[in-house]
Amino acid sequence: LIVAETSPDAVLWMMAADSAIADTAALRTALDQAVAAARAGRVVTFGMKPTRPETGYGYIEQGDGLPDLTGVHDLTAFVEKPDAARAAILASDGRHLWNSGMYVLTARTALAEFEAHAPAVLDAVRASVAGRAQDLDFIRLEPKSFATAPDISIDYAIAERTHHAAVVPADLGWSDVGSWDALWDISDKDAQGNVAVGDVVLASAENCYVRSDGIVTAVSGLSDAIVVVTGDAVLVTHRDHAQDVKKVVEQLRASGRQEAVSHRRSYRPWGFYESLIEGDRFEVKRVHIMPGERLSFHKHFHRAEHWVVVAGTAEVTRETERLLLRENEGLYMPLGVAHRVANPGRIPLTLIEVRTGSYFGEDDIVRLEDDYGRI
Structure with a gap:
């Protein structure tokens, strides 16, 4: 809709964020x-020539070539993700292709x-676009x-x-x-078929995908395993069950776990904040504010805040008072006091x-008060 406002004949390429293309x-x-x-005037998709029977992809059936359109065929049918027997037929009959989406x-x-x-989709999105707001980029x-x-x-x-x-x-x-197993498949491997990303130690492991975004992660004596360690969760599964991660997420959502949604x-x-430590009646966060940006002027009724500047310069408004905090300087903000933090400098501010x-x-x-219309 937004593109059509100025360039209705512009050609759009829609693709999933998790597609990998080598050639x-x-x-x-x-x-x-x-x-x-x-x-x-065609709605065009790319059909990938199958290299194996695959039950994790949908298939499409290609028809005759279209006149005056080199390399383009009529699309005659969509096929849902098949079972193994059906996938073997589709992958070998020369007419069916993987649906790339x-x-x-x-x-x-x-x-x-x-x-x-x-x-109904168009009406809802049209109303949403009409009420859109610009936020930086x-x-x-x-x-x-x-x-x-x-x-x-x-x-x-529509397709x-x-x-x-x-x-x-x-x-x-x-x-x-779309799965950790697929990521193992396209990644470079060691002599034992393992993929290790981050601070990882492997011993007697074969054909594993092990990733750590932080702490040292050791895997010993496992084969065909997926181990993923992030700041707030750990996943351990067999590669054959990589698609079952969806079931785990569904369980997390059903139990109201925050990890399922954020x-x-x-x-x-204005930037981002990152939770570092959480405990009983306290929480530690890293706050990153981009140059020239500032938080809303706000207050809290249930918490106080202590700030220490570790990089950059902070301009703090506390009720009617304004203060400058430089690296290694800090400030206490009592409960109920209206305040704001801004970055007046040219480098990111980290608190x-x-x-x-x-x-x-x-x-x-x-x-x-808020610069971004969130009141």
Whole structure:
């Protein structure tokens, strides 16, 4: 919708964030073919030539080549993720391709297809776009309208319903890195078939994927295992069960665990904050404020805050008082006192914030002034 406001005939390339493509030269050729078809009004996807029977991907069936569109075929059918026996047939019959989930089409075509096949989605998103706000380099859609849009993928919304579907068969060295096992598959391995990322020690391990984002992680005597250690969670599973991570996330959500919906690092218009330590009636965070930005003028009813500047310069407003804090200087902000922190400098400002009190939820922020329209 936003692109269509100024360039309705612009060609869009929609792709998932977890696609890995090894052959960029082949990708450029496939894109050129797809763009030509998109400009002719087609909804184009890339079909990846199967290298093995794969039950984790959907398939598409290619039809005859389209006249005057080199390398582009009619798309005759979508096939849901098959079982092993069906996958073996699809991968070898020469007519079926892996569904990459990538689409190329013009903004004008996209709007026409959504209008025809998924008008409820279009109406909700149109209202959300109309209420959008600019936030630095981001466009923030109006959330309430967007939340009313039906939860449906572009495949089901328009690709499987359109009368203008086309496919470009391609061999791009593509992988849908949608699981930890897929990440093991495309990564460089040692002589024992292991992939180690971060501070990792391996002993008598084979064909494992081990990743640590912090503490030293040792794995001994395991085969075909996935071990992932982050700041707030640890995952240990067999590679054959990598897809079952979804079930774990569902359990976390059902039990109300915060780890299912947020990371320790939370981004805001002014920068980010990161939880370092949490305990009974205290919490320690690292606060990163970009040059020229500032937090809202606000207060808390359930917590006090202690700040220490570790990099940069902080301009602090405490009620009507203004103070400058430099590296290694600190300040105490009592409960109930209105305050704000700004970064007047040219380098990022980093604070260590120690919160003390009975409650640390984000809803204990009473904003009095805000540069980002969050009041």
